[in-house]
Amino acid sequence: MKEKKSFFDSLQNGLLKISDVVNRNIYIMAIKDGMLAYMPFAFIASIFLIIAFLPIPGFESLVSNITGLDVSVWQPALCLVNDASLGLGGLLVLLSVSHNLAKQMELNVLQVQMTAFVGFMLLVPFGTTKAGTHIATSYLGAPAIFLSLLCSILAAVVYRFIDHKGIKIKMPSSVPPAVSAPFESIIPSLVAIIVFWLLRLVIDGFNGGSALAIFNAILGAPLAAVGGSLPGVIIVKMFAQLLWFFGIHGDSIVNGVMTPIFQVLQAENQAASLAGQVPPNIICQSFWDSYASIGIIGSIIAIVLIAKSKRYIEMKKIAAVPYIFNVGEPTLFGIPLMMNVTYFIPFILSNVASIVISYAAFAVGLVPKCTGLAQVPWTTPLLISGYLTTNSIMGAVLQLVCLIAVVLIWVPFVKVADQQILKEEAQENK
Incomplete structure (x- = not known):
């Protein structure tokens, strides 16, 4: 009898085919x-x-x-x-x-x-x-x-x-x-x-x-x-995260298509800033790198704050420091986050929260839009990148707000996973 595939198996196979087509x-x-x-x-x-x-x-x-x-x-x-x-x-x-x-x-x-x-x-x-x-x-x-x-x-x-x-x-x-x-x-x-x-x-x-x-x-x-639209950037980021969840390098796939678009929007902001005008675009390369990328870091901070299992205590020693520079591979493989159904919801949606919060803050004028003058490397630590890309301390404050929001999203899921690991460790020690 042919084994029935689960929804995640079918989704993974579909995404692998898309990734293969793109990579070829x-x-x-x-x-x-x-x-x-x-x-x-x-x-x-x-x-x-x-x-x-x-x-x-x-x-x-x-x-x-x-x-x-x-x-x-x-x-x-x-x-x-x-x-x-x-x-x-x-x-x-x-x-x-x-x-x-x-x-x-x-x-x-x-x-x-x-x-x-x-x-x-x-x-x-x-x-x-x-x-x-x-x-x-x-x-x-x-x-x-x-x-x-x-x-x-x-x-x-x-x-x-x-x-x-x-x-x-x-x-x-x-x-x-x-x-x-x-x-x-x-x-x-x-x-x-x-x-x-x-x-x-x-x-x-x-x-x-x-x-x-x-x-x-x-x-x-x-x-x-x-x-350059809010729905567009949300869909692109969710698709990238979905690819990552199944072990496919999501950023590599979407950046080939989106980077030229973000760079053009970034250039328009730069030209306006140099002319002493207000940058026209909320979404640009700096927005993508410095605000839309705030998501998975919430998992490691949540683990640092609440985890009690030995596995997570040891893992956070390795994963926490690299994430200061936005290097997430130790977190992805160490927790692990990929193919971990417990973390599927925050893995896909935590970045969306950062995108929506940031877009709203820029749209209502609470934070100046990214000037386009500073396109910092993706390894630039949070708060520093927020300040440099907006030429305002409010850019760093916005990143801090996003950081708190994504940590709150991750905390209940980390708590569930940590409790399960504690039970497994207790069984092993008997």
Whole structure:
């Protein structure tokens, strides 16, 4: 007789299939790896922006006195790093994603990168002044991330199609690869560039509109609207946690899709902050990293506070310290939380509580929205990250409120599990 599968078995099998599909999708994997390569520059730029706009009374005067430079001189000097990194974020993503996609497709990486770069530049509107032709950096920054992803994929797909058809200049086998490879790429690159050129001509026919504006209106704006909404971010986080519960790296799966969206929203907040305006978006990369991630930490704090079993007493010695830096693997595997039905509800919903509380606090103005100036690493301890991302002590206070809320959610479930473990330990000692 065939054994009937439980609901959790069926759910696990379904999620494993989804994870397998995502992990085998070369486009999602290339985007994820490309965005990961981009992230260090976001952190580096944030360091300089934090110093430039450190929210400490008298800091600007102190720096001016030490350096002998007016604030109008040293602040723009610090912002140069941001202009040269996040200010060219779209271009960095283009180079990184096209590189990873070419590797996934087993194509000539350098030639695909260069083809994608030329195609991207063909779609970027040029301006002409008395000084000559120029390109506005706004077309190369984080707002162009969606366009860069499209250009990376289109260049690689067209290049692969022509290359696999064998339509290329073939050099004799005696010619060194370093010499033959560029010649073999001429026709695939030419066809790809013609495609981009034709797109540019079509776009120019629409009253001089830009590819960036058109693409963001058609696809970028809807994606940002969904990913930047409260229901959207709740669904994404719950799905990530559900994957984690069954031992699948949930963040790795969802970040490949969501990081470009969060980065664009983050860039809009940064631009507004630098212009002295109120950031427009509640949800952005900083919100995702510093507020939506507060959830599982409640389990280890609850264990530290109320657990009496020997297993949990020993486990918290190992798991508590790493979680200061948001490293949750010791907690996930030590309790364990994965595949533990007792903890299913708080595992899925504790992060949702943090998201709702944080969103409400930002929406009613109790806490200033994330400025976008500081994109701190995910390992930044709570309270510190809250202060830096909002330029306000209220950001840290909000994280503390979320922390208390998730601990309260976890406490009754930890108590039930701890009592069960105490009974098991008592049986073992008989």
